[in-house]
Amino acid sequence: xxxxxxxxxxxxxxxxxxxxxxxxxxxxxxxxxxxxxxxxxxxxxxxxxxxxxxxxxxxxxxxxxxxxxxxxxxxxxxxxxxxxxxxxxxxxxxxxxxxxxxxxxxxxxxxxxxxxxxxxxxxxxxxxxxxxxxxxxxxxxxxxxxxxxxxxxxxxxxxxxxxxxxxxxxx
Numbered sequence: 001x002x003x004x005x006x007x008x009x010x011x012x013x014x015x016x017x018x019x020x021x022x023x024x025x026x027x028x029x030x031x032x033x034x035x036x037x038x039x040x041x042x043x044x045x046x047x048x049x050x051x052x053x054x055x056x057x058x059x060x061x062x063x064x065x066x067x068x069x070x071x072x073x074x075x076x077x078x079x080x081x082x083x084x085x086x087x088x089x090x091x092x093x094x095x096x097x098x099x100x101x102x103x104x105x106x107x108x109x110x111x112x113x114x115x116x117x118x119x120x121x122x123x124x125x126x127x128x129x130x131x132x133x134x135x136x137x138x139x140x141x142x143x144x145x146x147x148x149x150x151x152x153x154x155x156x157x158x159x160x161x162x163x164x165x166x167x168x169x170x171x
Contacts, residue, residue, distance in 0.1 A: 024082045034141070038152055059091040082143035099133050103129065107131075114151075137167060
């Protein structure tokens with residue numbers, strides 16, 4: 001690891017305050033395994049989940065909810081699960097992509113590479129995306145529990161504090 005990455009990680013906040021948003025027409029609080037997985041893994045890593053919510057896969061509801069969450073002073077990052085596929089009902093990617101001001105292309109690229117190792121060519125169906133909305137971080141994960149676990153363990157937990165540090169650095 002480079003010296004500057006190491007220094008930035010040391011300077012990063014120890015605890016990121018995140019909101020978890022599940023986007024689904026069918027999930028309920030009792031069946032939201034993706035949201036549960038994000039919350040469990042983020043808490044185990046020492047981060048705080050300040051809000052959890054489920055919204056229907058309707059573009060206007062997703063945008064409105066994301067806008068509200070990203071405006072909250074107690075939220076550093078919003079992590080979504082669901083709505084990133086290619087069916088007609090999947091609109092998370094379109095909404096998030098329009099909101100993201102600085103896209104982290106590597107997030108989706110590395111996620112799909114890791115997914116390919118697990119599920120093969122079906123990884124091309126993922127439209128995971130992440131980036132900056134102002135000084136906040138937005139990451140959109142697929143709805144599958146295994147995909148959520150992979151992205152959270154391999155990408156978010158190791159780097160989310162560093163990302164938040166970078167977003168705050170010059171604001």
